Amino acid sequence: MGFKKLLIDGKWTDTGSYLEVKNPYDGSAAGTVCTADRALTEKAIQAASKARRVMTSLTAKQKGDILDKTGSLIAEYSEDFAKIITAEAGKGIMFSRGEAGRTAENFRFAADEARRLGGELIPYDASASGANRFGYYKRFPIGVVGAITPFNFPLNLVAHKVGPAIAAGCPIVLKPASSTPLTAVRLVEVLLEAGLPECGINLVVGSGSVVGNAMVESELINMLTFTGSPSVGLGIKAKAGIKKVTLELGSNSAAVIHEDADIAYAVPKCVVGGFANSGQVCISIQRIYIHESRYDEFRDMFVKSVQASGFGDPADEKILVGPMIEESEAARVEGWIKDAAVKGAKILTGGGRRGTMLEPTVLENVDETMTVVSEEAFAPLVCLMKYKTLEEAVERVNNSQFGLQAGIFTKDIKNAFYAIEHMEVGGVMVNDMPTFRVDQMPYGGVKLSGTGREGPKFAVEEMTELKTVMFNLN
Secondary structure, three states, X not given: OOEEOEEEOOEEEOOOOEEEEEXXXXXXXXXXXXXXOHHHHHHHHHHHHHOHHHHHHOOXXXXXXXXXXXXXXXXXXXHHHHHHHHHHHOOOHHHHHHHHHHHHHHHHHHHHHHHHOOEEEOOHHHOHHHOOEEEEEEEEEOOOEEEEOOOOOOXXXXXXXXXXXXXXXXXXXXXXXXXXXXXXXXXXXXXXXXXXXXXXXXXXXXXXXXXXXXXXHOOOOOEEEEEOOHHHHHHHHHHOOOOEEEEEOOOOOEEEEOOOOOHHHHHHHHHHHHHHHHHOOOOOOOEEEEEOOOHHHHHHHHHHHHHHOEEOOOOOOOEEEOXXXXXXHHHHHHHHHHHHHHOOOEEEEOOOEEOOEEOOEEEEOOOOOOHHHHOOOOOXXXXXXXEOOHHHXXXXXXXXXXEOEEEEEOOOHHHHHHHHHHOOOOEEEEOOOOOOOOOOOOEOOEEOOEEOOEOHHHHHHHOEEEEEEEEEOO
């Protein structure tokens, strides 16, 4: 996919330092991209700060048109994007195509928010001292947005930060994951083709310790939006100072299969929810709690379905599980599986590894004290556990440092509402996998799963500041 430069201060720049991006499936070259050092990163941040007036001056129509055109171009180039995603991320091609389609829609949602960004009247006369006073509040751009994005959705999770920033009128400094920067470069090219001012976005690629730290520590960046690991997110929060920070940090998401669930309906959803993109999804199913009366039925059907799912070359349209992003990540989870087996867990299927290829793995006889259950695997790994009562299941779902999304399968609305009221998560999916997401919904979690919400409407709110206005008519 050739050689790619970085966009810094409105110019495509050959930095003289290069990174070869490799396909995680077979190690072949996916392309080469320039990298930035601290000085170039600071130059990009300074350029973004200078661009605040240009971005603020864009009208609602102009921003909406840019975002709509971006969505249309992504749809037009969707196969191109899908091939880049599969080449550098190892994502199954059918899921890469799905990501491109979602991203096109996501930018259109952002366009809608650009056109309706406003405020609200304030009833000053509700106060005794507010008689004959009129006013309102209005949202204004927060300033420069620093976006640090992950490898697992190298297009759509970038869109979740870039689209709302444009809608809000904020210049952007974008740092994509070093393992998947080519998709971000292509997106920036499309944004410029759609009419975004060249000063409106700066693209920097490099390590978190150099490029990321320069962004986190800069006083010229007004807001940081980060998706990634809890350890890095906590470090960002500690170093960011007074700037606003939103964090999406992942989970060990749980699904509950209650005694009245439709097992044949739940199984295929749980297979996709646990193993799509090799489980490298923040809301991937890692824990399934199954009522003891339905456990054997669900387990047998689930394991059979996992064994029948495609495992191999992500360029094959039939593949569900491809490579993990790096061999070290696959080896980490392989070690967790072996440790669980030593402690009494039973491997129902999978468990083997060849390089980056970790077999889709299902474990039973596990509990919340084991690493495979308590930590985020971010891998093709699902743990099955029995429970007796719904109250017990919800308590065990909540027995986690994370709280992003959870799912419950039940035919009883009372059970559904019990889960909704008592699960300590940012989203409850009823009769669906916790991995379900549409891009306009408020998305985010509690506890170590992060702070803030994404989805264009909600991200725009995060990326704007309220200004209150009052006219004294006395």
